[in-house]
Every structure is written in structure tokens, then in C-alpha cells.
Amino acid sequence: MHVGFIIEHWDNLEPTKSSTLLMIKECLHRNHRVSILYTNNLTVRNNVVHGYIYTLKPMDKIPENVTTFYNKVEFERSMSALHAFDCIMIRKDPPINPIVFNFLDAIKDEVIIINDLDGIRKANNKLYTTTFHDPNNTYLPITHVSGSKKFINRIIDESKKEKMILKPLDGSGGRGVIVLEKNARTNINSLLDFYISDSGDNYVIIQEYIEGAEDGDVRVLMLNGNPIGAYHRKPAAGEVRANIQAGGSAHKYTMTEGQKKICKKIGAKLISDGLFFVGLDMIGDKILEVNVLNPGGITNINRLNKVKLQKQLVDFLEEKVEEKLEKRIELEYLLKRLSDLRE
Numbered sequence: 001m002h003v004g005f006i007i008e009h010w011d012n013l014e015p016t017k018s019s020t021l022l023m024i025k026e027c028l029h030r031n032h033r034v035s036i037l038y039t040n041n042l043t044v045r046n047n048v049v050h051g052y053i054y055t056l057k058p059m060d061k062i063p064e065n066v067t068t069f070y071n072k073v074e075f076e077r078s079m080s081a082l083h084a085f086d087c088i089m090i091r092k093d094p095p096i097n098p099i100v101f102n103f104l105d106a107i108k109d110e111v112i113i114i115n116d117l118d119g120i121r122k123a124n125n126k127l128y129t130t131t132f133h134d135p136n137n138t139y140l141p142i143t144h145v146s147g148s149k150k151f152i153n154r155i156i157d158e159s160k161k162e163k164m165i166l167k168p169l170d171g172s173g174g175r176g177v178i179v180l181e182k183n184a185r186t187n188i189n190s191l192l193d194f195y196i197s198d199s200g201d202n203y204v205i206i207q208e209y210i211e212g213a214e215d216g217d218v219r220v221l222m223l224n225g226n227p228i229g230a231y232h233r234k235p236a237a238g239e240v241r242a243n244i245q246a247g248g249s250a251h252k253y254t255m256t257e258g259q260k261k262i263c264k265k266i267g268a269k270l271i272s273d274g275l276f277f278v279g280l281d282m283i284g285d286k287i288l289e290v291n292v293l294n295p296g297g298i299t300n301i302n303r304l305n306k307v308k309l310q311k312q313l314v315d316f317l318e319e320k321v322e323e324k325l326e327k328r329i330e331l332e333y334l335l336k337r338l339s340d341l342r343e
């Protein structure tokens with residue numbers, strides 16, 4: 001099959017850390033054709049969506065070592081219609097310019113796109129967890145979202161707990177996540193001025209500080225509604241954010257029964273929203289967020305658990321493409337029978 005990877009930039013991939021590179025390498029091992037694409041060079045040529053694609057040239061022998069592989073890869077650049085792909089993996093950090101999704105809308109009936117575009121639109125920011133409807137906080141922390149400074153101040157007043165978390169609605173990598181101390185409110189209004197514009201059209205999250213967060217969080221990778229691996233991220237000293245980008249460290253982790261139950265509970269919804277490959281951030285039995293665009297973690301989980309999760313990912317892509325092909329053949333057969341009957 002021909003697999004496209006929409007990525008940030010090849011030159012910015014870090015070979016020993018990149019989950020995407022492992023998937024690309026696995027595809028090549030299975031003799032699939034792989035191209036990479038960038039969102040800034042999509043075009044429409046007479047009503048058909050095209051893009052400059054960079055196809056990896058076949059190698060006589062694919063090096064085992066991922067850094068050697070990365071350094072040896074050569075590309076062939078061409079202009080190609082995107083509907084020629086069997087499958088496209090979106091592996092670009094948020095936020096993505098929404099126009100990119102409109103380009104891809106044109107091919108979504110022909111090409112398997114992971115994650116599904118409508119799913120990404122729905123889960124485009126941290127508001128997505130509100131669609132899980134958990135007002136009793138069985139697995140979501142107490143969370144408020146607002147663009148009103150007045151409302152946020154009221155929430156802080158009402159909070160029974162001393163510590164709360166403030167974060168942007170569409171952040172990633174821990175950027176802008178801060179702890180608010182109820183009794184140290186001197187800076188809060190100034191902070192809110194910074195986070196929220198006067199027009200009130202950018203929102204922030206104010207969330208309960210989850211007990212046990214000092215020890216870090218857990219990244220769970222979900223594939224097709226099931227957890228396929230998890231690891232523990234511990235924040236650096238004096239830091240609240242456990243994100244690896246914010247200096248967090250990776251440790252081996254065994255999921256609790258409670259966490260497995262929660263994953264099972266939300267798995268079906270993720271699938272029905274077309275969110276087949278996502279990264280959940282959990283602290284204890286609470287879900288902090290659902291990462292749908294470029295979840296990382298494969299390299300850490302592989303190293304800590306001696307597994308090769310990229311194999312499961314590529315198995316899944318193959319199954320999806322096969323399923324689609326079978327449906328198409330079935331449809332063509334039915335259409336032919338219909339036209340035979342008419343004649």
C-alpha cells in the first residue's frame with residue numbers, strides 16, 4: 001500500500017525519540033511505499049487535491065539502527081494527487097490550520113485517514129472530554145472552561161481546595177499549564193489578562209489539582225479503542241508538568257484495573273468518533289486530556305516494555321485499508337448486478 005505521513009518536517013524528527021519514524025520504518029520493512037507530506041504545500045489542480053510528496057527511495061537493506069536509517073533515507077519529490085494514497089497518518093503537532101482539513105475532506109471517502117477528520121475536529125482542543133458527560137467526576141477531574149475573568153474568579157472563590165490548575169484550552173506539551181494557589185491571589189487578575197483577551201474569545205481551563213500529581217502522570221496509548229501500552233512521566237524537580245517536553249522523565253508503568261476500566265469505557269466512543277490512535281494523559285483514575293493529533297510515547301514504551309508498538313500500528317493500518325478495499329469490491333459487485341438486472 002501507499003502510506004502518506006503528514007509531519008512537521010523531516011529535518012526536525014529526532015530519530016531516537018520519534019514514534020513517527022518507527023512507523024515509517026515498519027511500513028518500509030513490509031514493502032509499503034511511504035511518502036511524507038507537509039501541510040504548507042497542498043494545492044488544488046483543476047478541482048483535484050494534490051501535494052508535493054516526498055517518497056522514500058527503496059533501500060537495498062533497511063538499517064536496523066533507527067538513526068542510521070534516518071540518515072540514509074533519500075527522497076524523490078513529485079506532485080501527486082492525494083487520492084492516490086491508500087492511507088494517510090496525520091502526525092503533526094497541534095494546532096493545524098483548519099484549511100488543511102478542508103483539503104483532506106476532498107479525499108476522505110477514498111483514503112483511510114488516521115485519525116478521522118471529523119474526529120480531529122471534535123477533539124481539536126481540551127473541550128472534547130466534556131462530550132464524555134461525567135458530571136459526577138467518576139473519571140474526569142472537576143473542570144471549568146471559560147473566557148470570562150469574572151467567572152474564573154468566582155470558581156477560585158468557591159473552590160474548597162487550595163490548589164487549582166490553569167491552562168490554555170488548546171495548549172500542548174505543557175505550555176501555559178500553571179498552578180494557582182487560592183491564598184496567593186495577587187497575580188491572578190494580571191495572569192487572566194494575559195491568558196484571556198478582552199474580546200473574551202479565547203478560553204482557559206480551570207481544573208482541580210489532582211491528588212498525586214506530584215508523582216507525575218501516565219500516558220496511555222489507545223489503538224482502536226484499546227490500550228496498547230502505557231508509561232509513567234515524572235516531572236522534573238520543582239515542576240508541575242510531567243510532559244517530556246517540559247523536562248519530565250519516562251518510567252515503566254503497569255496500568256491499574258481502574259485505569260483499564262476507564263479505557264474500556266471510553267474506547268467505544270473514541271472509535272465512534274473516528275479517533276483510532278490517541279494518547280490519554282491520566283493521573284490516577286482521572287483523564288486529563290485526549291491527544292489525537294500526534295501522540296508520542298511509542299519509543300519510550302518500546303524501550304521500557306521491550307515491545308514494538310509500531311507493528312501493531314501498521315497491522316491496524318493494513319486492516320483498515322483491506323476492509324475498505326473489500327467494501328469497495330462488494331459495492332462494485334452489487335452495482336454490476338443491479339445494472340445486469342436492469343438490462
Ligand SMILES: Nc1ncnc2c1ncn2[C@@H]1O[C@H](COP(=O)(O)OP(=O)(O)O)[C@@H](O)[C@H]1O
Pocket residue numbers: 141165167171172173174175177207208209210213216217235240241242243281283288289
Ligand atoms: N488538573 C491537574 N492536576 C495536576 N497536574 C496537572 C493537571 N492538569 C495538568 N497537569 C500537569 O500538567 C501536564 C500537562 O497538562 P495537560 O492537560 O496534559 O496539557 P498539555 O496538552 O499541555 O499536555 C500534565 O501532564 C500534568 O503533569
Ligand SMILES: [Mg+2]
Pocket residue numbers: 173174243281289
Ligand atoms: Mg498532555
